[in-house]
Every structure is written in structure tokens, then in C-alpha cells.
Amino acid sequence: MAVAVQGAPSQGSRDGEPRPGLVQRLKLSYSRHWYAYAMVAPVVVVLGVLVGYPLGRGIYLTLTNANSLNVGRQIGVNHIPDSFDFVGLHNYADVLWGPGSYDRFWSHLIWTVLWTVLCVTLHYSLGLGLAMLLNQKLRGRTTYRMLLILPWAVPTFVTVFSWRLMLSDSGVVNSALGFLHLPQPSWLSDPLASKAAAVIVNTWCGVPFMMVSLLGGLQSIPAELYEAAEMDGATPWQRFRYVTLPGLRTVSSTVVLLGVIWTFNQFAIIFLLLGNGSPDAQILVTWAYRLGFGQQPRAYAESATYGVLLLSILVVFTSFYRRWQVRTEENA
Amino acid sequence: MSVSTELPTPVPQAQPPAAPRRRARGERGPALSALLHGLLTVASLIALFPVLWIAWISLGPDKTDYLHPGQIFDRMSLGNYGFVLQHTDFLTWFGNSMLVAIGTTVFAVLVAATTGYAVSRMRFPGHRQLMWTLLLTQMFPIAVVIVPMYTILSSLDLLDSYLGLILTYSGTIVPYCAWLMKGYFDTIPVEIDEAGRVDGLSPFGTFWRLIMPLARPGLAVAAFYSFLTAWAEVPFASTFMLSSDKYTLAVGLQSYISEHDAQWHLMAATSVLIALPAALFFYLVQKHLVTGLTAGAAKS
Numbered sequence: 214m215a216v217a218v219q220g221a222p223s224q225g226s227r228d229g230e231p232r233p234g235l236v237q238r239l240k241l242s243y244s245r246h247w248y249a250y251a252m253v254a255p256v257v258v259v260l261g262v263l264v265g266y267p268l269g270r271g272i273y274l275t276l277t278n279a280n281s282l283n284v285g286r287q288i289g290v291n292h293i294p295d296s297f298d299f300v301g302l303h304n305y306a307d308v309l310w311g312p313g314s315y316d317r318f319w320s321h322l323i324w325t326v327l328w329t330v331l332c333v334t335l336h337y338s339l340g341l342g343l344a345m346l347l348n349q350k351l352r353g354r355t356t357y358r359m360l361l362i363l364p365w366a367v368p369t370f371v372t373v374f375s376w377r378l379m380l381s382d383s384g385v386v387n388s389a390l391g392f393l394h395l396p397q398p399s400w401l402s403d404p405l406a407s408k409a410a411a412v413i414v415n416t417w418c419g420v421p422f423m424m425v426s427l428l429g430g431l432q433s434i435p436a437e438l439y440e441a442a443e444m445d446g447a448t449p450w451q452r453f454r455y456v457t458l459p460g461l462r463t464v465s466s467t468v469v470l471l472g473v474i475w476t477f478n479q480f481a482i483i484f485l486l487l488g489n490g491s492p493d494a495q496i497l498v499t500w501a502y503r504l505g506f507g508q509q510p511r512a513y514a515e516s517a518t519y520g521v522l523l524l525s526i527l528v529v530f531t532s533f534y535r536r537w538q539v540r541t542e543e544n545a
Numbered sequence: 546m547s548v549s550t551e552l553p554t555p556v557p558q559a560q561p562p563a564a565p566r567r568r569a570r571g572e573r574g575p576a577l578s579a580l581l582h583g584l585l586t587v588a589s590l591i592a593l594f595p596v597l598w599i600a601w602i603s604l605g606p607d608k609t610d611y612l613h614p615g616q617i618f619d620r621m622s623l624g625n626y627g628f629v630l631q632h633t634d635f636l637t638w639f640g641n642s643m644l645v646a647i648g649t650t651v652f653a654v655l656v657a658a659t660t661g662y663a664v665s666r667m668r669f670p671g672h673r674q675l676m677w678t679l680l681l682t683q684m685f686p687i688a689v690v691i692v693p694m695y696t697i698l699s700s701l702d703l704l705d706s707y708l709g710l711i712l713t714y715s716g717t718i719v720p721y722c723a724w725l726m727k728g729y730f731d732t733i734p735v736e737i738d739e740a741g742r743v744d745g746l747s748p749f750g751t752f753w754r755l756i757m758p759l760a761r762p763g764l765a766v767a768a769f770y771s772f773l774t775a776w777a778e779v780p781f782a783s784t785f786m787l788s789s790d791k792y793t794l795a796v797g798l799q800s801y802i803s804e805h806d807a808q809w810h811l812m813a814a815t816s817v818l819i820a821l822p823a824a825l826f827f828y829l830v831q832k833h834l835v836t837g838l839t840a841g842a843a844k845s
Contacts, residue, residue, distance in 0.1 A: 246667065248663075248749065249663045249667035249669035250669065255656045256657075256659075256675075256719055257675075259712060259719065260679075260682060260716055262697065263712055263716040264682050264685065266693065267689075267690040267694045267697060269693075270696065271689040271692070271693050274692065274693070346585055349581060351578075351585075358835075360589040361585075362831060362834060363596065363824075365773075365827075366824055367823060367824070368773065368819055369779075370777055370779060370795055370798065371777070371817075371819055372596075374798075374812060374816055375596070375813075378598070378599065378611045378809060378813070383612050384611065384612070417595070421592075429835045432835070471683070471721075474683050474684050477684075480687055481780075484780070497686070501689075505692060506691075516692070517692065519689075520685075520687075520690070523684075523686045524684055524689060527684040528681070528684065
């Protein structure tokens with residue numbers, strides 16, 4: 214995070230003073246920063262209540278055997294209290310190495326990682342390619358740009374529905390493939406083809422965001438750098454490798470991190486495209502949702518266990534990513 | 546920057562073979578221009594095709610028309626739209642979605658802007674931790690929060706209410722928007738704040754009267770992102786909205802499939818109607834998208 218912009222209004226310096234007591238420090242900090250606290254308070258409250266508490270409770274649920282049969286609920290005027298038991302780490306053990314854990318967890322984990330890598334690579338490379346095309350001086354550039362951002366503006370379930378019609382067994386995609394005498398897989402049910410379909414649809418949806426972000430990044434690279442490189446006799450490839458890519462580093466590192474997080478947790482596309490069919494193509498998020506909501510009895514505890522595992526994977530990934538980022542920045 | 550590395554020239558644009566004279570920098574041969582336009586046209590077509598396709602299907606009066614789209618040409622009609630508007634709950638759902646989406650947009654953008662400003666300008670204890678917590682909330686899979694969220698919303702009596710849904714959406718949207726806004730505020734010089742303070746504005750007045758108007762591109766992008774997310778969200782809405790007169794469009798459309806036994810032509814018409822407000826919003830903000838988005842990414 215950039216700390217370059219040092220705030221003028223409330224910048225305190227404690228250098229040389231003796232450290233006051235805790236209460237006094239709190240008071241001091243409050244009187245100095247109360248504007249800042251007032252401004253972030255809504256976020257803290259909303260996130261604390263609606264995200265912080267549910268997370269804590271979700272983690273607690275993973276240590277129990279809660280499901281929809283024993284969780285407290287309201288039937289008419291009668292309130293039925295919680296009746297689930299504390300089972301310790303049993304859920305984690307069961308998910309990670311219980312019977313059938315390969316089919317239930319590991320195969321989905323492998324596919325989730327593969328899905329994330331594939332999608333983010335496609336998003337980034339296609340987005341960068343299109344951004345570079347749009348960054349040329351060219352007639353009709355604004356029109357192209359608008360058309361290319363359009364997929365982002367269409368609500369997800371609308372696009373997914375359109376893709377479902379197009380990918381259905383005798384829909385337009387298969388008609389076109391048949392016309393070209395190519396095989397016509399059943400995109401929405403065949404294990405391999407449905408994975409491919411999910412990747413295609415997600416790529417279609419995700420490229421515009423990358424493209425717009427990278428386009429802004431490209432526009433912020435000073436033209437003098439390209440001129441200087443050209444004066445030194447750099448080939449187009451060298452200009453790309455040694456001017457464009459380093460110039461995009463800050464933008465790239467942020468959008469790639471966000472892309473990984475969002476793709477890893479991409480719920481809507483797989484859920485809406487494939488529904489409850491094709492269990493093989495479910496990534497961990499949709500699988501966990503299915504355990505928690507798509508079956509009877511609803512396995513809340515198990516579903517939450519998947520959720521916590523997912524979250525920990527992302528946290529570990531992010532901290533490594535940040536460390537790697539800091540190191541490459543130091544080397545650059 | 547080292548450019549001394551010996552590398553082959555894979556792209557011929559430096560010296561087109563048939564160039565009769567040396568081109569000035571930035572000029573292109575006609576072949577290359579054609580190639581650029583060709584690539585962009587193909588990409589635009591791919592981007593546009595699914596949208597056009599569903600608009601086309603929505604004109605066909607029969608539910609199997611999507612299988613033989615050629616026949617739609619002879620019997621195009623707007624009958625599907627008429628049916629959806631008159632004989633379904635579409636307008637109710639549409640109103641609900643509008644209410645929720647606009648409420649979320651206003652609330653989330655305001656909250657994100659104040660947070661972004663505080664983090665961008667004020668070095669209060671905990672501002673770094675706050676930004677990382679915000680990023681962390683982006684990693685929550687819905688599976689882990691949706692059940693406890695249901696519990697807490699029901700104990701706050703916010704289940705099946707617009708306010709509950711607005712707050713839930715804000716919880717998911719604000720973190721990214723706050724990052725975006727912080728990045729954008731970082732690009733606005735601090736001197737402007739200082740000038741405002743010298744002229745006697747309070748910190749909040751500076752923010753509201755000076756910085757907010759300057760941050761319009763960033764705000765536009767944040768608003769676009771919020772509106773779109775709230776407009777099209779499925780899992781929370783379908784879990785938290787229980788009575789059918791409170792359904793949002795995404796939920797209503799789900800109930801549609803079973804109720805009408807997959808009437809694809811009606812679904813298509815509904816989808817087009819749903820996409821229209823989003824497209825309108827997009828058209829209004831699109832010229833800000835590039836500047837607004839990148840500031841957030843470049844300065845984080």
C-alpha cells in the first residue's frame with residue numbers, strides 16, 4: 214500500500230515524548246483522529262456485524278455437527294433451540310482424509326486450482342492483448358472499447374442464460390461445430406466439456422475488467438520511455454518486454470490478485486450454468502453451497518468446513534503473493 | 546532498462562517489407578491497420594454475440610425457437626415482452642430490484658468514499674490493518690457466511706426486508722469500492738485539502754465540498770460496480786428474500802423456470818428487459834471507466 218500521500222490534517226508526532234499510559238494514549242488518539250474514526254465507523258460496523266460475526270459463527274459451526282435438522286429454528290410460534298453437539302476437529306479430519314475424501318474434496322480442489330490458473334491466465338493475456346490493440350491510434354477506438362466492455366455491463370445471470378441456450382445440445386454452438394464437421398459435445402453435462410464450457414463463459418465475462426484496468430495502466434506509461442527505447446534500437450518485442458511489462462507491474466499485481474480471489478470464489482457462473490448437474494465440474498465454492506443448501510438434510514457444518522478451508526487457502530496464497538511482490542519490487 | 550539483449554524480431558511492424566520510405570514513429574502500414582481492425586472486429590463480435598443472440602431469441606414466439614433461430618425471421622413479434630409485462634410479476638420484481646440496487650449503490654458508494662478518504666489522507670492507527678481486513682473479506686466464500694448471516698439477519702428482524710438485503714450487499718461491495726476510492730483519492734493532490742483547510746473548511750467539509758466533486762470518475766466506477774453487483778446477485782437474494790412479492794429479478798427468474806416449465810422465449814424476453822437498465826447505467830459511466838478503475842489498481 215502506498216503511504217506516499219501523507220495526510221496533512223491529522224499527523225501527530227510523538228518523538229521524544231515519554232510514552233503515556235494506555236488510557237491516556239487512547240484518549241489522545243481519539244481526540245486527534247476522531248474524524249478518521251467517524252469516517253471509517255460505518256464500514257467497521259457493517260462489516261463487523263454482517264461479515265465478522267457470521268465468520269466467527271461459521272468457524273464455530275465447523276466444530277459441530279450442525280445440519281438443518283438440529284439447528285435452532287422457528288416453526289410457527291414455537292422456537293426450537295439448537296441441539297447440535299461440539300465435535301472438535303472431526304469435520305476437518307473427515308473432509309481432508311475421511312473415507313471418499315478424494316472424490317469429495319481433493320478432486321474438487323485440484324479442479325478449483327486448475328480453473329483459477331486457466332481463467333486468470335486467459336483473462337490476463339486476452340485482456341492485455343486487447344488493451345494493447347485499443348491503445349493504438351485507430352479510427353473508431355471508442356466504439357471498439359465500448360463494445361468490448363459490454364460483457365461486463367450485462368448482468369451475470371442474463372449472460373449465463375444466453376450461453377446456456379447457445380451451448381445446449383442442439384444450440385447454435387453445436388450447429389456451427391456440426392457445420393464444420395467437428396465433434397459436438399454436450400457442453401452442459403459431459404464432464405470434460407462442461408468444464409470447458411465453464412472456463413469459456415467465465416473468460417467471456419472476466420476479460421473486460423482486466424482489459425479496462427490494463428488499458429488505464431498502458432495509458433499511464435510515459436511515451437518518452439518508448440521513444441527512448443526506440444532511439445536505442447529496441448525491437449517491438451524488447452519494447453514490450455522492457456517498457457510495457459515493467460510499466461504495468463503495479464496495476465498487474467493488483468488485478469491478478471483480485472482476479473485470483475474472485476475466480477477462486479466464482480460462484481454465480483458455475484452455479485447458474487451447470488446447476489446441480491455435472492458434479493465433476495463443481496469448484497469448491499459451488500460444492501460447499503450444494504452441501505449446505507442443495508440437499509436434504511442441509512449439512513451446515515460440513516459446508517462451513519469447506520468454506521473455512523477455502524478461506525485459509527486464499528489467505529496463505531495472498532500472504533505468499535504479497536511477500537513475492539515485495540521481493541520483486543526490491544529487486545527491480 | 547537493458548535493451549542490449551540479442552533477440553529475434555518476431556513482429557514485422559518495425560520494418561514492413563514493402564515500405565517504400567521510412568515511416569515516422571507511430572505510423573502504420575495499411576496491412577497492419579487492417580489487421581488491427583480485423584482483430585478488434587472479431588473480438589467485438591465475440592463480445593456482442595451472446596447479447597445479440599438472446600435479443601434475437603426473445604423475438605421468437607415459440608419456446609423451441611432457440612433450436613432453429615432461422616425461422617424466427619418469418620414470425621418476429623414482441624409478443625413475449627407483452628406477456629412478460631402483463632401476465633407475470635415482472636414489474637414487482639423489477640421495482641424491488643431497482644429499490645435494492647439503488648439503495649445499495651448510494652449507501653455503498655458513500656461509505657466506501659468516506660473510508661477511502663480516511664485511509665488515503667489520515668494516518669490514524671490501524672489504517673493499514675483496515676485495508677487488509679477489507680481485502681480479506683473479499684476472500685470469504687459464501688458457503689461459510691451464508692448460514693450465520695441468515696441467523697443474524699433473522700435475529701435483527703432484517704430477513705425478507707429490503708434493508709437487510711441492502712446491508713448484506715454493501716458488506717460484500719464496500720471492500721472493493723473502498724480500495725478503488727482510496728486509489729482514486731491518492732491521485733488527488735493533498736494541496737487541495739490543505740487549501741480547503743486554510744480557507745476554514747472542516748475536514749468533513751473539505752471531503753464533501755472539494756474532494757468528492759473531483760473524484761467523480763472514481764465515484765462513477767464505484768457506483769457502476771455496486772449497481773451491477775446488487776442488480777444481478779443470486780445466492781443472497783434467493784436465501785434471504787422469502788415472500789414472492791419481495792423477490793428481486795434474479796430470484797424471480799429462478800422461480801420462473803420451474804413454474805413455466807422452461808419457457809425459453811419468455812426467459813429471453815425477461816433477460817433483455819433486465820439487461821436494459823444495466824446497459825443504460827453502463828452507457829452513462831463508460832467514459833469514466835478507464836480512469837476510475839486504473840487509479841484504484843495503480844496506486845494500491
